[in-house]
Amino acid sequence: MPTLTVPRLKERPNILLIMSDQHNRSYMRCAGHPYVRTPNLDRLAASGTRFTNTYCANPLCGPSRMSFLTSRSSSDIHVWNNGAFLASDVATFVHHLAVADYQTVLCGRMHFDGPDKRHGYERRIIGEQMWRAPSIPVEQLIAHTADYLELSGWGQTPWMNYDEQVTLEAERFLRSSDARSDRPWLLTVGTALPHDPCICPKVLFDEYHPQSRVPPLPNGYLDTLHPATRLWRQRAGVDDVPDAIHQSARAGYCGLVTFVDEQIGRVLDALSETGLADRTIVIYTSDHGDMAGQQRFWWKTTFYDGSCGVPLIVSWPDRFRTGATESCVCSLMDVGPTLLELAGAECMQQVRGRSLTRFLTTDGDWEPGPDDPVEWPDTAFAEKVYRPGMREPARMIRRGRWKLNYYHGHDRPELFDMHDDPGERIDLGADPRCAEMREELIAAALADWSGQQVLNFFERWDADRAVRDRFARSTQAGDDDAPDPWAPTGHVEFHRGY
Template sequence: MTARARNLLFLFSDQHAQRVAGCYGDPHVSTPALDRLAASGVRFDNAYCPSPICVASRMSMLTARHPSRQDCWTNDDHLASDIPTWLHALGAAGHRPELVGRLHAIGPDQTHGYAARQVGEHSPNWPGVPFHDLGALAGTNNPDPRSLAACGAGRSAYEAKDRDVTEAALATLDRIAEAGAPFCLTVGLMLPHAPYVAARRWIQHYLEVLPPPEIPADACDHPWIAWWRANRGIDDVPDRQSRLARAAYWGLVSTMDEMIGRILDRLRALGLDRDTLVVYASDHGDHAGERGLWWKHTLFDESAKVPMILSLPGVLPENAARDEVVSLIDLSQTMIEALGGAPLRGADGRSFWPLLTGASRDWDDTIFCEYCTDPVPDWTGGRAVQHRMVRQGRWKLHVYASDPPLLFDLETDPQERNDLSRDPRHAERFKRLMALALDGWDPVLIARRMAQRRAEKDVLAAWAGRVGPPSTHMWALDPDMNRLEADR
């Protein structure tokens, strides 16, 4: 009989690049809590997001479906409420899923299977209504040169919110321990998402120890990547700005780790850790200056790879590393199985729980990641894109609807510098992977559907702007929470 967990604590952050963690080999970053968690459990070294953008990735993780299967590609797409999520599956199995913090769902459904929710969102539920105001840090949360111009020591409302989330999570664990019943708790953190602003102590520390980003002369420079750099104004970021932004990003990771440490310490102090599956993951990564790029939005590993750590004392091995290629859509199916629920039918994700418990060794090392957007959001530069990536074992193919593809052998080229798509020695492999990437994924049909969705969303945005529907499950963001200290 397959081992099960009684409880679940799922810690889900925003924009944490896999490589920026001590347990993933970063010698500079301070992440003692995540390192201890990895030492007590299993770390996946080849875990990916379903899309390198917040809402698309998060909604796919909820349903274990690819973005193109649920018309949820952009940060203003909403997930239909009649698509079952992993929370619905666990609720049907007798659990009571609770959420503290970030979900980042758009539209009227702000729970998607959670039975209770605390703290809530800092941004409105609806497009078409005024967006949240970051005050002195306005615009720095987006792929915008302002995020590199206004970076360094200070504090953002996102950090303030995560501190409230942490306190609420601690109080929830206290209540859970007193009740003595099984629990299923998600803690949604906003960090280390930009603004690239962190406490001065971290800025000073990382300015001293962090090396500059790697921007190798022989790095593969693709037409879309070159366009993205130029369009976003990051072709020539001054060295001081780059160093400050990187120090802040590493500082945000360390700040988040301190919060996670407090939550895990409380779990242990209450005696809840022995029967609890603890999972940590993030929705996508961040280039943080590597290869001359910032933020997410690309199919390169800096953007698409995510940390994924699972720990359950007495059931999962300790200090283990897995090299299977997995996705967040597999993680949701895995958490369902770990807690005894029935898998989501019709989903794309697959549970890897049997791999972890030793019940099976079978696994197909194939995952997909897609990034699609229309030309409307100002940060797209007026250009629609349809991109898809397939990773199969050591091989990784990037497909761009309007630009040449890229093929990499990650075993010999882990930094994705040497494009093999036109190498005749790999012609058959390239052909096979291209067919796999395009199977059931048509960029022309996607562009057409996105245009239809935009027309629908325009009506909803106009309605929301006129009617002003109430946003639910909100956290009060005060613009004055944001500050940037003078550089010194």
């Protein structure tokens, strides 16, 4: 285990982990966004370190979160989609903290499917929200096609109500006697937003709508796309979406980011007001991003940075660097090992993540342990199988300045130079000048991954799922031993913004 020589309190630190849903990491003022207001995330970044090249392990809600918790890939834990269950015998970093005598408390969203709604959390003080709302068709919520973008504008949704309730419960915990007990705690605050539909409060929609135009694509751009990417766009129908709907959706998304930032501000204020801030590490991240109109594309499930990249801010004033930015390539799978090291807990075994502590402390305050690489690998992997209406296994590797996306069944990958082309507009996958780098990254991507093995797994999984679905319909079986999901409450309204 690495040696941490940074000065510490006698008490082990509390951990406040805030995870939003579907936050594009460039949509923060501290990340350089020209008009989105995020004053609370900005002050968190000013008091800590903001990582600029962090990736999720799968750009889809459930799989990303399960990889985050276990520090293992989708292929390691067989969780590739939102219908899959994380096996209860797989240890998470939350289990490790609980064994180290931390209170482990979940407040809000974590996308646990199946009967196990804990996976190491001792308490869950508000249940999972359900993606249902009056007047919003469920089939549009699931489809992620062009019709879905029409569900954008202003109003009040159950998901906004949910996040406000999550915030209230988090404030209550921080002001409770449990937060000041002798046992340190991990409080995970999970918001449902800024996940689509892109419907935000009217005052925010009106603020952002004039600034939220989505520019047209360059002439001929679609003809240059990799066949897999072109097929995704065709199935989603995004290339036929009118400018007015793009603008409405982007304004709604910007408003949701600011709405979430306001909830985060309330939680940070409660932490400060209770005198717990100097004893508490604060982490902010998201399960994946959203294209949010970049390249006139939307949602998640792609390897573009807007979708697969995530924000990551870590703060512990007076102990970590402040106002710092760190450009190392890293993964959400690195967060768990980092927290365990800082908590003095037992390390996770046979996992893919590595502690990020070396990037948090001042120069000379960290020494590598026997299992830590002296040089950071500067590499992150992601994988996925989901596309609208089909399954196509794919794997991404980001190493240094290069990103390669390997699509099973295609004769060439995508390849981007992220230094010269951060917008990922120029695909170098067939460029002979990049042949050596392309082959090196393909070999790394396929060294421990097989698209065919993923498809073989889904043949079995689909058959099992069909039986489980019939069982549920015939017996009306439910998760009776799990906490009740959060029931939508409060005022709901929706007005189209175009």
